[in-house]
Amino acid sequence: MVSGLIDFLAGKEILLWGFGREGRSSYRFLRKHFPGKRLTIADAKIAPIQEELKADPLLSFLSQEAVPGRLTAFDLVLKSPGIPTASLGLPPDAAYRIAGQADLFLRFAPGRVAGVTGTKGKSTTSHLLRHLLAAAGADVRLGGNIGIPLWELIEELGPDSITVAELSSYQLENIRHGPHVALWLNLYEEHLNYHGTFAAYRSAKANLARALKPGGHLIYRADDPRLGQGLAEVALPPGVVRHPFDAEREFPFSLAGNAQLPGNHNRLNAMAAWMAAKLLLPGLDPATVQKALDTFLALPHRLEPVGIVGGIRYYNDSISTVPEATLAALEALPETDILIAGGMDRGVSYKGLTEALRRSRLRWLIVMPETGAILAAQLRAGECRFQIAAVGTLEEAVAVAKREGKAGSLCLLSPAASSYHQYKNFEERGEAFRRLVLQS
Template structure:
């Protein structure tokens, strides 16, 4: 493990005398440029899909701008490519040699952090688990940061890390795709089809996720959901050198119940975070107190309020059917379910059959994926026994929810699909849902309790 200053010095030394292409000017790309601008004997080149305006260019005055097509043609001139997670290189047909130059901030963090790094991944649940683990470490009185897919670029504030700082890094498949390093402690929650358009299929998605443990060594640890079929298949494809630590629901018997995190899936998140905390030497008292106090993250089964006797839940984070089914298991009195968003073409037959057997009496389906789901629902046998309404906007969906949900029951917004226009991400559509519910409820003086 590096000393406090040695990590920063080793990172700079690694890039000394090289030419670096920074691919992508999002938060990660910008933060890397800010860090690298103070390095000596480094040449920086920046590229992105859209050319930045003059105001943006002031952020990287030391770097040369190169349009993306030219940068792709000239990849052989660069020693390293520091790629932002949102840049999909598959569409450029890069050679194996070119892909070998790609680095992510997460890999650099793993290689050069002066303190311990714990990696957390999974198709769903990784943000909640990372936040839980982070809070457990803080509750113990130790220094900690949470970075990565959670929202903070991995190398933001890197120069302030010390040997005593625990870093919890949430890792998406985009960040793991080209990784050649794995954390000492890795947490793998689950695996089912997601982001298949980005990766080109489930096998490549699975391979990307497996990289959280693929480069672990003897003495490292992989904490994983032992009964998850996707993870089991991955571990068969990619045998590991680290110590496997499977977990499942019975392993949580000694842990307190959470008054805020509902459902089987959240119980598994709690167990995984507790296992990781124990490996890090975090005291049981800090682990238990965090489980009892942690109120969850926005847009993850977030209780919006009770209006006109109906309880509304924002679960906008759910972008796949498996996550929506887990939400229905947690909120057992759901009468109205709002679904739909971007259509990635995943099969809906099994999802439709499970909806038909659920407690839901009204489905409100948003385009474009909701249109295809409506067709699938019309073909299943036995059919869905309740109302199926195709709506055009989220506002219309909320209006229909107020109209169709019986008093004493719940309405759940759990789309089972990624965001579609006008929403750019799950945060935007979740905030829009909450605003609409509160506005419609308050306008009629229907608020009972938040």
């Protein structure tokens, strides 16, 4: 049931801007439904794509540099999320032509959609929501920022289907159409190198609320002041119902039976998922919810137990790319006495983390470039009760942890920074940590 999307795409001159996972998905979809349509592909590395697709005679190619001057030649520009547009100086009459899979999915997908965003917690909450709905027997799909392009799902959906769409700020930047239920979990400083300013990042996130379907539902963290400021700038569509939540809200379920969901941040994630599930499936059985929470399997790199080596317990929290996430990890694992932190410097403040570390029970803080130097300097400027080791690589960090740890120690990798200067993504960093811990 994709006739609306196919009708929309028919007859349009289309540019696929970016040919990563989503761009390739768009190409496959278009070729399936429009085998005779001329298409244009633009990418930063266009030569290997030309070679790969040389058997398709209906393709044209553009270099990345040529795109801004050619946008108005196309009726529709399907932009991949990872391409930043804020700093490109695009012509004003080109902006309305730019869309992404997420926007068109939200416009044309059959059934109902729950959109999930937040600086942190969106993957766990999205998976939790899908797990709750599936446990109750719903026809549910999960896609979006988790690595499954939304157009890969659209042909599987019917009028009774529910899609849980995890949505990043990159995907939300050009959103004009929204879901039936929106979950906005939190808002911290993140991706400033992409958006340019925190205000622009906040505005991109706020598009999820701004574009909600009339009569839809907005679930949001009520005690997050930055999120509140973002919502204050949004004129919600007619009939949208607000559903605030915070740490004080009653949550009639226990997470004690699932050691994979530690900490207050996971309680809040579970609360948001439950609130959405109730809206999507009125009459949801509480016993079904509790059983689903008990059986949920946590995602890798999120307070993931790696193992016990030499009497030291190791946890992989590579997903923590902002200071607030590391604070949540330390709250969930208060017995941490060795912390490995540091990564790519994107200009966020570490003052709150520094103050919390001074109050912690750490024995060792092992810091890596680039932000590790910032943390170390701030800590050494005042009273610091633990030792600080500055290293150049994750390999060196794990070596220090193994040397300085003792039986009963807990070593936590929770970098409070992105990995992009040394690793492709947080998954690659987490896998490297796991490998280094377990190797003899």
